[in-house]
Amino acid sequence: MSVPCTYRRPSRRDFFHPLFLLFLAFPFSSCIAGEIDNLLKLKTALQKSDTHVFDSWTPNGNPCKFDGVICGLDGSVTGIDLSNNRLVGVLPLDSICQLPSLQMLSLGNNLLYGSITENLKNCTRLKQLDIGFNSFSGTVPDLSSLSELQVLSLNLSGFTGPFPWNSLKNLTNLLFLSLGDNQFDPSPFPVEVLNLRKLQWLYLSNCSIQGQIPEGIGNLAELTNLELADNNLTGNIPTGITNLRKLWQLELYSNRLTGKFPVGFRNITILTNFDASDNYLEGDLSELKYLTRLSSLQLFMNHLSGEIPQEFGDFKYLVNLSLYTNRLTGTLPQKLGSWADFDFIDVSENYLTGPIPPDMCKNGKMKELLVLQNNLTGEIPASYANCSSLTRFRVSNNSLSGTVPAGIWGLPKVNIIDLAMNQLEGPVTSDIKNAKALAQLLIDNNRFSGELPSEISEASALVSIDLSHNNFSGNIPENIGSLNKLNDLSLEDNMFSGAIPDSLGSCASLNVINFAHNSITGNIPATLGSLPSLNSLNLSNNHLSGSIPASLSSLRLSLLDLSNNKLTGRVPQSLIVDAYNGSFAGNPGLCGPDHFPACSSNSDRSVDSRTLIFCFVAAIAVLVSLLGCLAFMRKKKENEHEFSLSKDSWDIKSFRVLSFTEQEILNSIRQENLIGKGGSGNVYRVVLENGNELAVKHIWNSDSMGRKSAKSSTAMLKKRSGNPPEFDAEVAALSSIRHVNVVKLYCSITSEDSCLLVYEYLPNGSLWDRLHTCRKVELDWETRYEIAVGAAKGLEYLHHGYDRPVLHRDVKSSNILLDEFLKPRIADFGLAKIVQANGGKDSTQVIPGTHGYIAPEYAYTCKVNEKGDVYSFGVVLMELVTGKRPIEPEYGENKDIVQWILSKMGSRESVMGVVDSRIPDGLKEDAVKVLRIAVHCTSRLPALRPSMRTVVQMLEDAEPCKLISVAIAKDDPSLNKDEGVHDYDYDYEKKMNQSPEKLKHSPS
The missing domain is CATH 3.80.10.10 (Ribonuclease Inhibitor)
Structure with a gap:
């Protein structure tokens, strides 16, 4: 040394x-x-x-x-x-x-x-x-x-x-103290800090401080920055804070602070950034109207009331204003944002009246205008038609009227236009061709009219289009099929006529099609059956004719509604399942087995000359087809022989000890072994020579997406560079994961043209199958509970037990597979995202997931995090408790299972009524415990959803009692019944789920 x-x-x-x-x-x-x-x-x-x-x-x-x-x-x-x-x-x-x-x-x-x-x-x-x-x-x-x-x-x-707070008393020379974002043991506000009189910068956010902020905070007179956010602070903002006259930044957000702004708060005259959002503050904003240096003011998610001071319109430095989810009334200051390079405003979910201020984009820098869910009136100011910097324009749920300035449809950077639930009228203009960044067009429940312009196909980034409940007419543009990112197309309750465009079959990402209540004619295009991701298809209450295409049988739909049309012919056998009861009502020309009218054999009809000609032509066609098949089979054998000589072109990467070769897998990828088709590829069942079974997924590449023809791994696909993103996501997510409740990935097999993933085979299919399809079985409550706990533990491992969190992004009952003992495995990671080491979350224009399971915040943010998985898992829990699908007609128009259950939370009786009737009465109380957890998971506020680690703990606490019968429990008053629904605050759950847009706007 x-x-x-x-x-x-x-x-x-x-x-x-x-x-x-x-x-x-x-x-x-x-x-x-x-x-x-x-x-x-x-x-x-x-x-x-x-x-x-x-x-x-x-x-x-x-x-x-x-x-x-x-x-x-x-x-x-x-x-x-x-x-x-x-x-x-x-x-x-x-x-x-x-x-x-x-x-x-x-x-x-x-x-x-x-x-x-x-x-x-x-x-x-x-x-x-x-x-x-x-x-x-x-x-x-x-x-x-x-x-x-x-x-x-x-x-x-x-x-x-524990943090050694006592040691700070010797550090009296400190100017800068930053301890935040560490999981220290909970402690009161450290009084030792109050003796550091030279402190200029204090950052104690997110480090488990609880209790009240002491009045002595005012002794730190040199402070320019004070950040105490993301803790568990309670009580009022202390009056002592008004002594901090040098403070330019004050961050108190995400605590439990109550009361009004202290008298004298106006004395912090150089305050520039102030954020006390996500608390329980009340009172008005009168103390803030003197803080003329404010640049960023964020007080959203509080209980503030009164009017927004008109003086805010004179603040020459104000660029960020976020006051959403309060109880504010009155009008917005009409000069708001007209002085500085205004950036964004979010005053959604208040009780504001009057017009939208016209000059917030006066300097051409505004990015976000969010005023949804108020009582605003008047027209949309024409000035925003020239606001080319706008990325989000949301004015829904107001009483706005008049026509929309044409330029708004074509704003070049806007990714969401949300005008829903107003009284707006006029057409969607051809300017929409300029909206190259537009991902969501939400204009439902207005008075829009005219034809949908064909130029909408040039808005190539569109993911979601909702034109429902308007007065649109004319044909659906044929070129709408060029929108290859389109996920949701809802045209319900308009006056559209003409045929459904065949080109829709090219929209490979479509998840939802809703054309109900229009005047659409013609046949149902067979091309709809080629949509690999379609989950919901509603064509009811139109004038459709012809037969139901057999191609629809290949879809895995959670909602199918073809009722009240003029359809004829035989209903495809695979669509006659309990899940689609009522889907074909109001079509007297349909026939089939069970409750359908019997199909006529037409055997007694005379055979006329036209029939003979038809039969002759058909016979020739069959003969030609047979000759073609013989040639194809000969060529196929040649290709197979050629393939067998090209083993070196395949690359196998094993992630576990293998008892098979790649050739054994490749030889089994045949049509007769096909057991499923999903959004990202076909799935085959492979039986090895030793009798073991495997499941093999063949990922479609970009050239084959949208075409449902099953291509074997021996077929030569079009050359491409790199693997499909679904393949890369799945391999990255699963290659090193080891958990009993996550499906095992044995290896990947790739060539220049094909990508195969080899999994363990799970014979009992998916939870969706067992609950909702013809394969459904009677799952007792104990089995359902064990499935819930096992699936939760699998997700917990992905979020918390892996070296970096894995976001599944498509959690649903069809992606929870069951082994021979009905133990669950989380599967299908085609959309999975591994969170980067720097903590960044995924950002995407494509809404991840499946209709009915998608968290509501994805409607207004492109950011993806683990709370989206928690929401989707909450929907799965609701399926387990109720036995119902996420989307059912009985829920009401535009409602899903989450909203339906919330509407039933008013009393014990109504809650008990949603529990699956197949669950015995003695176990329904246990089921309601799980339902309560599901409601927490599906809170509209991501911050209020528990982590998956907490969900597992909550589920384990809700374990069904197997030792004491319900009958004994009812007779013995000494037994604890608090775990049931007796003392449950139903209103709390409804309140917790009533706040839609909750994005934290940070000045950084």
């Missing part, structure tokens, strides 16, 4: 000493050698890092020339700054703290791990310590000896356990 050197900075007298020049010629050689040794130990500890920062760190080099090393005038190492360098490893603090003059250690934003040892106490000269944004573990050691510290940054470092 090297001996620490003691340095003394040269004084003025030293420069006149006769030996000083000799001193400069040989400067502290032994000390420099010791410092190099300690620096090289740091390099060795982090040598696995993907960085070149250490290239200059050589044993014979000058440490003052090492990248990231700072030296003082005397040549001693005073600072190490290696932040943002992708460093990986454990810090050797025993070496670092032997640098005797070290004043700065900056290692933030790296990938460091391990614990911070007690050796930190030896870095007594430190003035700046920044190790934030890393992945350390354990607790923070005592900091008392670091009395010279001015900057301490430990935020988002992975620390847990």
